[in-house]
Amino acid sequence: MASSKAEFLFAILILAPLLGFLANGLRWKSKNYMLAGSIATAAAGTSFIAALAIVMRLFGEGAPKAVTADFFQWISIAGLEVPVSFVIDHISALMVLVVTGVGTLIHLFSIGYMSHDERPTKYFAYLNLFLFNMLLLILGENLVLMFVGWEGVGLCSYLLIGFWFTDKEKAAAGMKAFVTNRIGDAGFLLGMFMLFVTFGSLGFSEIISKVAGLAAETGWTGPITLAALFLFVGATGKSAQIPLYVWLPDAMAGPTPVSALIHAATMVTAGVYMIVRLSPLFILAPNAMMVIAIIGAATAVLAATIGLTQFDIKKVLAYSTVSQLGYMFLACGVGAFGAAMFHLVTHAFFKALMFLGSGSVIHGMHEEQDIRKMGGLAKYMPLTYLTFFVGWIAIIGLPPFAGFFSKDEILWFAFSSPHGSVWLWLAGFVGAACTAFYMTRLMALTFWGKPRFDEHHTHPHEAGPSMTIPLVVLAILSAVGGFMGIPHVIGEILPGHPGNWLEHWLHGFIAVPAGETHGSAVMEWILMGLSVSIAGLSAITAYFFYVKEPSVVERVKNRMGRLHTLVYNKYFVDEIYFAKIIDPIVNGSKALWAFVDVNFIDRATFVAGDLVKGIGSTARTLQSGNLQQYALFIALGVVGFLAFLFELRASLGKLLMQAFGG
Amino acid sequence: MPTSAVVVDSISSVGLNHYLILSAILFSLGVVGVLMRRNIIVILMSIELMLNAVNIAFVAFSRSLQNMDGQAMVFFVMTIAAAEAAVGLALATTIFKKFREVNIRYFEHLKG
Amino acid sequence: MSLSLNDILFYFLAGVAVLSALGVILQSNPIYCALSLALTMVSVAGLFASLSAWFVAGVQLIVYAGAVLVLFVMVLMLFDTKAEKRAFSKGIVSGFFKIASAAMIFAIAGGAASMSGDARFSKLTGIASATQSTKDLADLLFKKYLFSFEAMGALLLFIAIGAVALSRIQGGTHAD
Numbered sequence: 001m002a003s004s005k006a007e008f009l010f011a012i013l014i015l016a017p018l019l020g021f022l023a024n025g026l027r028w029k030s031k032n033y034m035l036a037g038s039i040a041t042a043a044a045g046t047s048f049i050a051a052l053a054i055v056m057r058l059f060g061e062g063a064p065k066a067v068t069a070d071f072f073q074w075i076s077i078a079g080l081e082v083p084v085s086f087v088i089d090h091i092s093a094l095m096v097l098v099v100t101g102v103g104t105l106i107h108l109f110s111i112g113y114m115s116h117d118e119r120p121t122k123y124f125a126y127l128n129l130f131l132f133n134m135l136l137l138i139l140g141e142n143l144v145l146m147f148v149g150w151e152g153v154g155l156c157s158y159l160l161i162g163f164w165f166t167d168k169e170k171a172a173a174g175m176k177a178f179v180t181n182r183i184g185d186a187g188f189l190l191g192m193f194m195l196f197v198t199f200g201s202l203g204f205s206e207i208i209s210k211v212a213g214l215a216a217e218t219g220w221t222g223p224i225t226l227a228a229l230f231l232f233v234g235a236t237g238k239s240a241q242i243p244l245y246v247w248l249p250d251a252m253a254g255p256t257p258v259s260a261l262i263h264a265a266t267m268v269t270a271g272v273y274m275i276v277r278l279s280p281l282f283i284l285a286p287n288a289m290m291v292i293a294i295i296g297a298a299t300a301v302l303a304a305t306i307g308l309t310q311f312d313i314k315k316v317l318a319y320s321t322v323s324q325l326g327y328m329f330l331a332c333g334v335g336a337f338g339a340a341m342f343h344l345v346t347h348a349f350f351k352a353l354m355f356l357g358s359g360s361v362i363h364g365m366h367e368e369q370d371i372r373k374m375g376g377l378a379k380y381m382p383l384t385y386l387t388f389f390v391g392w393i394a395i396i397g398l399p400p401f402a403g404f405f406s407k408d409e410i411l412w413f414a415f416s417s418p419h420g421s422v423w424l425w426l427a428g429f430v431g432a433a434c435t436a437f438y439m440t441r442l443m444a445l446t447f448w449g450k451p452r453f454d455e456h457h458t459h460p461h462e463a464g465p466s467m468t469i470p471l472v473v474l475a476i477l478s479a480v481g482g483f484m485g486i487p488h489v490i491g492e493i494l495p496g497h498p499g500n501w502l503e504h505w506l507h508g509f510i511a512v513p514a515g516e517t518h519g520s521a522v523m524e525w526i527l528m529g530l531s532v533s534i535a536g537l538s539a540i541t542a543y544f545f546y547v548k549e550p551s552v553v554e555r556v557k558n559r560m561g562r563l564h565t566l567v568y569n570k571y572f573v574d575e576i577y578f579a580k581i582i583d584p585i586v587n588g589s590k591a592l593w594a595f596v597d598v599n600f601i602d603r604a605t606f607v608a609g610d611l612v613k614g615i616g617s618t619a620r621t622l623q624s625g626n627l628q629q630y631a632l633f634i635a636l637g638v639v640g641f642l643a644f645l646f647e648l649r650a651s652l653g654k655l656l657m658q659a660f661g662g
Numbered sequence: 663m664p665t666s667a668v669v670v671d672s673i674s675s676v677g678l679n680h681y682l683i684l685s686a687i688l689f690s691l692g693v694v695g696v697l698m699r700r701n702i703i704v705i706l707m708s709i710e711l712m713l714n715a716v717n718i719a720f721v722a723f724s725r726s727l728q729n730m731d732g733q734a735m736v737f738f739v740m741t742i743a744a745a746e747a748a749v750g751l752a753l754a755t756t757i758f759k760k761f762r763e764v765n766i767r768y769f770e771h772l773k774g
Numbered sequence: 775m776s777l778s779l780n781d782i783l784f785y786f787l788a789g790v791a792v793l794s795a796l797g798v799i800l801q802s803n804p805i806y807c808a809l810s811l812a813l814t815m816v817s818v819a820g821l822f823a824s825l826s827a828w829f830v831a832g833v834q835l836i837v838y839a840g841a842v843l844v845l846f847v848m849v850l851m852l853f854d855t856k857a858e859k860r861a862f863s864k865g866i867v868s869g870f871f872k873i874a875s876a877a878m879i880f881a882i883a884g885g886a887a888s889m890s891g892d893a894r895f896s897k898l899t900g901i902a903s904a905t906q907s908t909k910d911l912a913d914l915l916f917k918k919y920l921f922s923f924e925a926m927g928a929l930l931l932f933i934a935i936g937a938v939a940l941s942r943i944q945g946g947t948h949a950d
Contacts, residue, residue, distance in 0.1 A: 627769050628697055628863055628872075635693055635875040642882045676784045681825070682887030684788045688795050688814075690880035695799035697872035698862045703850060707798055707811045710842065714818050717834075725825045730907070734914045736830050740837055741926045745933040747842050751849045752940035758853050766863070 006054065010069035010086050013050035013096075014139065016043045017131035024125035033120035037111030037466075040124035044107045044131055048100035055093045065089060065508075068141065075144070079200060086139040087204075090509045094341060095138045095273055098348045099266045103131050105470035106261040109356050112467035113257050113363055123163060123255065130156035134266055138273065142203040143192050146274065150188065150238065153267045154181045160262060161254040170253035180247040184237015191230030195281075198223040208280045216284045216514075224281060228288035231278070232295075235271025240322050241299045241329055246574055248322055252314040256359030259314060264321050264355050265348040272328040272344050276510060279337040283511040289419055293333025297414075297427035300326030302571070304434035308441070309568040312369050313358045316442050320395070321351055323431055327410050330428060334420040335513030336413030338506045342485045343410055346402035349481045350394040353474035357388040360467055361446060364460040365453070371442065376451040380460035383468050385447050387475035392443050394478040396436035396535045405482035407432065408528055412487070415527060418515030429531060436535040440542035448547050489521050489528075681722035688715035702757065702764045706750045713743045783824055791817040802861040808846045815839040829908040 020043025024036050054067050066089035075082035088096060107127060114120045133152025140146040154177075162174025196202055199210045217225050235241070240248035251263050262268070275282055275292070282289060300323045307319035324347050331340035362369055364381055378385040394401040397408065411432070415425035462468065485502035486494070545553050557564050566572070622633075688711060695708025717736045724732025758764050790813065797810030815838040822831035863869070915923050 627766055629868065631697055632868065632872050632875060635697065635872070635879065639875055639878045639882065642879070646882065646886060675778070676781045679887050680784065680788070681821070683884045684791065684821075686880050686883035686887060687792055689883065690876045691792070691795045691799055693876040693879055694873060697876065698869065699799065700861060700863050701804055701858060703804055703846060703853075704798070704807050704861075707807055707846065710811060710838070711795055711798055711814065714814065714838075717830075718818060718821060721822050721825045721827045721830060724827065730910045730914050731918075733827050733830050733907075733911050734919055736827075737833065737911070737915065738919075738922060738926060740833060741930065744837055744842055745930055747845060748933050748937045749940070751845060752937040755849065755852070755941045764853060 006057075006067050007069040007071070009050050009054050010139070011071075013047050013054065013100075014086070014132065014135050016046040016050070017128040017135065019043060020128035021125050021132060024121050024128065028119070028122045028125060030121045031118070033111065033115050033117065036121040036124040037107070037114070040128050041104060041107040041111065043128055044100060044104040047131065047135065048097075048104050051088075051096045051100045054088050055097060058088070058090065058093060080196065080202070082142060082144045082202065084145065085141040086145075087141045088139065090505050091273075091276060091341065092138050094345055094505075096135070098345055099131070099134050099138060102265045102348055102352050102474070103134075103261060105473055106257050106265075106352065106356065109260075109359065109467050109470040110255075110257040112464050113359055114255065117255075119163075123160075126156055126159050126163070127258070127261070130160070130262060130267070134270075137270055141205070143195065144202055147188060147192065150234075150270060151185065153262070153270065154178065154185070154238070157181075157251070157262050157267060160258040161251045163254055163258070167253075173247075173250040173253035177247040177251050180244050181237045184234045184244055187230045187233025187237070189234075191227050191232075191234060194223060194227035194230055198227065204277060207278070211281050211284055214284055216286055218286075220287055222285070225285040225288050228278075228282050228285040229291065231274065232271075232288060232292055235274060235329070236295065237271075239268050239271030239325050239329070241271070241295050241326065242302065245299060245303065245322050246577065249315055249318040249570070252312070252318050256314065256355060256362055259318070260352045260355030260359065263318065264351040268321065268325060269328070269344045269348065272325065272332060272340055275329075275332045276337045276341050279332075279511040282332070283335060283513060286419065289333050289335065291333070292329050293414075293419065293424055296326045296329025296331075296333050297424050297431075298326070299323065300330060300431040301427050301434070302326075304431045304438065305567055306570050307438040308434060309564065310438075311372050313361065313371050313374075313442065313446065314355075314369055316371070316438060317351070317354055317358060320354075320435065320439065321347075323435060324351065324395075327407060327428065327431070330414055330424060331410040334413050334417040334424060335511070336410060336417055337510040338485075338503055339406065339409040339413050341506060341510070342502050343406035345484075346394070346406040346478070346481045349474055350391045350401075350403055350478040353387060353391040353471065353478050354395070356467070356471055356474065357384050357391060360384040360463055360471065361388075361460075363463055363467070365458060368453070368458075371445040373453050374446045374451075375449045375453070376447070377460055378447040381462050383462055384471065387471040388443070388447065390475040390478050392439050394482075396439050396539055397432060397531060398535060399532065400482065402478050402481035404532070405485050405487070408531060409485060409487060411531055412519075412524055412527060416517045416519035416523075418513050418517060425527070429534065432531050433534045433538045437538040437542045440539040441546050444543060444546035448543075487524070487528075489524050678722055678726045681718055685715045685719040685722070688712075688718070700765050700767070702754045702766055702769075703751070705766060706747060706754070709750075710743060710747065713739055780824065784821070787817045787820045787824065790814075791821070802858050804850050804855045804858070805847070808843060808850060811846070812839055812843045815843065826907060829911050 020040050023039050023043075030036065057063060057067055058065075066087050068085060068087045070083055070085040072084050073081070074084045107124070110124065110127065114123055117123065130153055133149045133156060135149070137146050137149025137153060140149060158174045158178040161177050162171045165171040165174070192202060195207060199207050201207060201210070211224070214224070219225065237244045248263060248268065252259055254263075282292075303319045303322035303326060307316050307323065310316045310319060324343070328340045328343050328347070331337070331343060360381065361374070361377060361384060364377075364384070365374065368374070390401065394403040397404045399405075407428075411425055411428045414420045414428050415422060483498075483501075484505075485500055486498050488500060491498050491500065545556075569575075622629075692708045692710075692712030692715060695711060696705050699705050699708065717739055720732040720736045720739070724730060724736075754764050757768050761768050794810040794813035794817065798807050798814065801807050801810065815834060819831045819834040819839065822828075822834055
């Protein structure tokens, strides 16, 4: 039977990382990074192959629309049925290949990166555990399983951000990520409750089949709108959107491959994936969609502007990630779920590439992350430079690299979709300009120009093959990954007229917004030209500023002193959160501690303790060891027992008298 | 029946109750002795007193119920009493050897 | 109400028993206590006889008044006892409780006995003669209670060994 074989493959796919986690986790004290890394990479690779074997079944004529595997019934209480069952359809197929594929490459990269670390086995165990949870999240057929994975990746994220926990700041960053995610998770839970109350089920296929015939809700308080908004709150936490994005830049405290895997390629896209997964539901809540689009666009611009001013190589990439995630949510918000998925995949390629590239740089520069102390690295690290170059072109959106296709599709839908508007397009456009500028700035400060470090002291070097192979593979994917979603207008002029494969692939799995699209092919060409030229223009400007005339930068900085301070300090969002939310909570808690805790709770426990102590010391005097006293107790016991016995007899006798006498 | 050696007076006013109350008096006196005296040997004697009181009750009931089982029980009680006296006196001897006195409070040294 | 011979015998024996029991618990010299106890034993034996329990009365005289009391007296002689200065345990409150508890036991047991109706002994029919009653008792002991009887024998053997072992200990709680 084919389905049993599918279950077998699913078991391999999901359990391989778990086994890897156990294999490494049970011997976590080992310092053999090569063994630990090999186990973990093999586990991830096994998962990838199993995923590939399953996805292959979806191709060809008469192929099933989805491969499912039911394992067992997990929860079955009062109408809530939660089976442990997994599904690979055309949506999760993309995601599972990205997660296991990119995940395997990053595992491989980690072997080189973590070779000098104190606790490599623990690290690889966490990495495998993350992969396991991510697979639960992606493949779970219901929201409960997804939530289990959702929490699991949150845990692994926390563990890996705070991996070097002896550094207080890094441990605090892990805590911040965890706490911020909790807020989002509460929203996710509320959304789940809302869906269960409304539809009586938490399975994806059931929910989608139940919403199929429904009309779109108009107000703000309908059950679907509320559910969509709550789920989006969960997504803002996990996928770092306004207002919960603050944890992601701090999450760069973790090892760089972790940033690549968790905080760029996979986990942070979980929110987008969840929305795409439930797109038939979200499409029925236009108001929620509007909120998603606005938040996405705002995040895209805000994060991009912060990225302009940062000097930590990973912080720049982190804000870039937040910004790109904003694009994905913008796409979701305008109903272009396919474009969101497309950008998710290409972004996973080029952002993982850039993070790994930055990891290679940091590794080569002996843990230096400040780009002001770099420069001219192109000649020291040619392979890293070359691959980073590819990533750079891909992210700023120059054709024919991956980012161009996906970002342009998002911008086009932001303009033309029935949910879109010119303002959303404009926000994306400004964001694209900023992206091109800060990415070029990053390239310029890192690889171009003259070295700003002591060349006699620091000897930047290219790393070994375990680190360069993933870079090359990801660079190739970043270069060609866009071809799976060639827009129609371009396809028509190309030889052979390639269609939009991705759109075709996702057709029928994602919702398409109802209503007229506005805009024509000419318009699409114009917008495409605009965005490419603004990207090119700002890239050239940045090149001019940072390589040719560094003095201009200083002049501009001085001109816009206050604005620069504002942006450089990330709009003081962290400070505002501290002043308005965290400090009041902490102070309130302190007040509660000083008053309620000390006066009532502590006192209650003291009183209880004293009571027990008093009773004990009183009772202890009974145990004097005086035998005659003991004998007295026996005698009193006899008296009591006899009294009880006769009283009982007497009342029993009375009862009998009443029964027989009366 | 007519050969009975004892004159059984059918108009006797002494009945089971009298024996039982006597038994209760002796038992209570034994209890007072056990609780109040300090000399182990006197305490053992008081215990014998209590056992005797119980024996009186047994025999009286035996007579009253025309059942010999009560007397069999008295036989066992006596055996146990003798055994208990033997052990108790052996313990008393041991304590006397150690402390040159047979006061009950030396049993407090049994306290863990 | 005239007193029959049997009544007089009972009241006499009961009076002796109670008075000598008081002597046991009140006298300060243990030797006198032992002698009072002997008197109690003898009067109890008489009471048994008045209840036609001839065999038990005999055993009472031989085992209690004979063997057990001799044992007591011998141990007391071993200890070279005198009249004790403090024969009673101290503590007024606990003393009150002790006497009160004994009184309550008496009140309850005696009250129960006196309330259980005026149970005069009926004419003896079953217990015909001393020979017959002793036969009946032997019948019970060696048939119905045979196992208990044998177990009692084993118990006495163990007690004899244990008592010898205990008295060989040179004081203290550790054998040496």
